[in-house]
Amino acid sequence: MTGIEVPSAVIEVARSARSVAVLTGAGVSAESGVPTFRDAQTGLWSNFDPADLASPEGWARDSDLVWGWYQWRAQLVRRSEPNAGHLALTEWQQRVHLDIATQNVDDLHERAGSTVIAHVHGSLFDPRCSECGLHSQPEPDPFDERSDRVPPPSCPDCGGEMRPGAVWFGEPLPETEWTAAVEAVESADLVLVVGTSGVVFPFAGLPAMARSTGATVVEINPVETEISDMADFRWRTTAATGLPALVDSLR
């Protein structure tokens, strides 16, 4: 028992769901210590706007700066652990058909033991060559807290610049990942949206798609978001509090 009261309507839909889709955003990793985009960036990066860094224009302007930022984020994730929210989803996934589609570029769902069907915005740990497209994971650079610029490594094949494996603003989503996310939503009777502000499209359009295919949509987020209106139930709690309480209540 976690002592948290789970809204009875949420327990009811979760109990009767045969197929669940969980859509996650940066908020699911916040309690692991991984900052969300809308949180103020800290330290070295407090003067930079993520929208400027996570973009093809940012890369063209200053690839050392962008590579350094991704190195810093990857390092932060390596030092973080999955939280009770990630772990609860793993437990739930062992009991029902549950597809996780995430916007997160971290690997905390996987490290918690979950299977993720779609990383729609790519991964911090899957860089590829900006010239020939080869995926190759270079040794992580020894991390220097004082430097924000790190020159990107060269492609082992063609010598081109390696680029981060994340999808940038203005870039299309990887097609197979996006299709998998859409299929998960279309086949779900419960769609749980956790820790996303719902401002980055097309991911932010998935709750509306869920409504149109007849699924019940539940939002877990401590605050109102752009997609709250799409939810049948809005549960104002955090991922690491709400998810374990919900999964416990289904035993």
Ligand code: NAD
């Ligand atoms: P976002 O930063 O826009 O929004 C985060 C949301 O999480 C907010 O609505 C906030 O209220 C909510 N939140 C904060 N703490 C929470 C908690 N403890 N439990 C539940 N919810 C909580 O993030 P987004 O919607 O995922 O979208 C923006 C983009 O940011 C995505 O493209 C994503 O790739 C990228 N991003 C990823 C990571 C990561 O991989 N961990 C981190 C930062 C940004």
Ligand code: ZN
């Ligand atoms: Zn190459």
